[in-house]
Amino acid sequence: MTEAECAECGATLDLADDLETGEIIDCGTCGAELEVIDVNPPVLDRAPELEEDWGE
Numbered sequence: 001m002t003e004a005e006c007a008e009c010g011a012t013l014d015l016a017d018d019l020e021t022g023e024i025i026d027c028g029t030c031g032a033e034l035e036v037i038d039v040n041p042p043v044l045d046r047a048p049e050l051e052e053d054w055g056e
Contacts, residue, residue, distance in 0.1 A: 004042035008032035015042055 011029035023036045033047040
């Protein structure tokens, strides 16, 4: 297991060893959706909000 810090609340998250860039992780402490920016060492940032395109 690998550890990283939540970008939102600072909690320590246990991450799987087969983590991939772009993967979305949920923080178990604050519920934030985090995106894996880098895997070695693991870097997490807030996941981008999905925006409605209203069929455009």
